[in-house]
Amino acid sequence: MDQPYPATTEDGYHTISFYSFFALDEIQVPRLRDKIQREWARDLKVVGRIYICEQGINAQLSIPTDKTRDLRLWLETHQVFSGRIPKFNWAIEHRRSFKALHVRVRPLVATGVPLSLETLSHEPEYLSPDAWESELHSAQEKGESPLLIDMRNNYEFRIGKFQGAVCPDVDTFREEMAAVRTMCKEREDKQAPIYMYCTGGIRCSIAGAILKSEGYENVKTLQGGVVAYGKHVRERPGGTASSLYRGKNFTFDKRLGEEVTTEVLAKCDQCGGPCDLFTNCANRSCNLLFIQCPKCAEKHHKTCGHETCIERSQMSHEELIKNRMPTVWSYHLRVRPDKVFGKDGIARPELLANKA
Ligand SMILES: [Zn+2]
Ligand SMILES: [Zn+2]
Incomplete structure (x- = not known):
């Protein structure tokens, strides 16, 4: 049974995630990708990130509230989901959380091993x-x-x-x-x-x-x-007081987290003060994912504090395109602020050599 659809939202969008396992061959996968990219964008006005592979689909998306039932119907009428209609997972906070729709052929979860x-x-x-x-x-x-x-x-x-x-x-x-x-x-x-x-x-x-x-x-x-x-604890009569989960839930959209309880478990990576606001360095080619408090955001111009990043955060889009920069961090380091920040709260690639 479906939960009732959340009626009112901040900006008229629902934010939903779901996944489903199925078996497709290598010809059917790109066909399904193209169909979803075309029909969900055009007819359903979906924005979000969808991964499809031979074993299934994993979707994180925002959709105008008046289209949500149509998406359900779309899933129900497509053979590939026969008998296994995915269960919608509703976000706690509803709003448009993505800029555009990206449908990619990619493993649902990068398991590192093929799964049958x-x-x-x-x-x-x-x-x-x-x-x-x-x-x-x-x-x-x-x-x-x-x-x-x-x-x-x-x-x-x-x-x-x-x-x-x-x-x-x-x-x-x-x-x-x-x-x-x-x-x-x-x-x-x-x-x-x-x-x-x-x-x-x-x-x-x-x-x-x-x-x-x-x-x-x-x-x-x-x-x-x-x-x-x-969602369960936030909506029940007793609320979050007896929640076994504490703090925020990290989400893979531009919100980078939604609140479950109000406790703050983490610290700002730059000053060490209590904070649980994730951000990406404002220099796109750095893109370091780290926790930054509002004070440090102001002090370091929403960057990791590296002089190159501060300089680039002030550039116009045209200047940035002219001065293309190589990516600073590998994926692993982009999500490991503990390895790249100095004691002064400034990230430096050269620190890596000592901390590796
Ligand atoms: Zn701080
Ligand atoms: Zn940076």
Whole structure:
């Protein structure tokens, strides 16, 4: 059953994510991509980021509220989803969160290994936010501490996480799986439950299926991820007071996070003051993803503080195009402010040599 559609939003847009597994061949995939790119942009006015591959679809999007039912209908009438209509995951805060629609052929989750539909068929148990919370509560009351794994990357759990969660300090899904396997192997009781959660549920669907296919029977994942849990606690009568999740949920759109509870778990990367506002350096070729408080944003002109970035943040678009600059950081470093900031809160590529 679908939840009722949120009626009023700030600017007339819903923000939704969903995923679905299916089996297509290499000719069908680009066809579906082209069809979605064409029809969702033209008829449904969708903006967002959609990934399609032979195993399924992963979508994060904003859509005008009066088109949401049409999107549902579109999914229901397309054969490829037959029997497995994806469940919409509603954001907590609704507004237009993307500039345009990008539909790309790309693995749903960069797992680093090819996955078969057979592996994906070992579905983990999906717990609703309610069931998830009551299982974790009752374990707490019995004095148990079940294995609870945060399946997200390090920058994501800096600003929010479930109480008692293990958060492996990793950058990729492949590293995450290696860490999870080690934790699972070390436990004496192989049948004890493994609880796992991620942003919207897709990473856990895949990770849970891999673990189950490797013989771990009791794998439980949070259906709809932190997005669904956050919505659940924000909308219930008791509110967020008894939320097991604290802080913000990192999101992959221009908001870079939505509030679950008001607690601030992180610190500004530049001055160390309490802050949980992620930003990208205003110099596009730097693009460092880091936490910056409003004071530091003013002081460093919304940049990481490097003189080149400050200089480029003042340039016009034309000047920037004329003075093309090579990318400063690799992907891994772009999301690792702990490695690139000096004590003065200024990022410097030359610091890397010492910290590597
Ligand atoms: Zn600061
Ligand atoms: Zn920068």
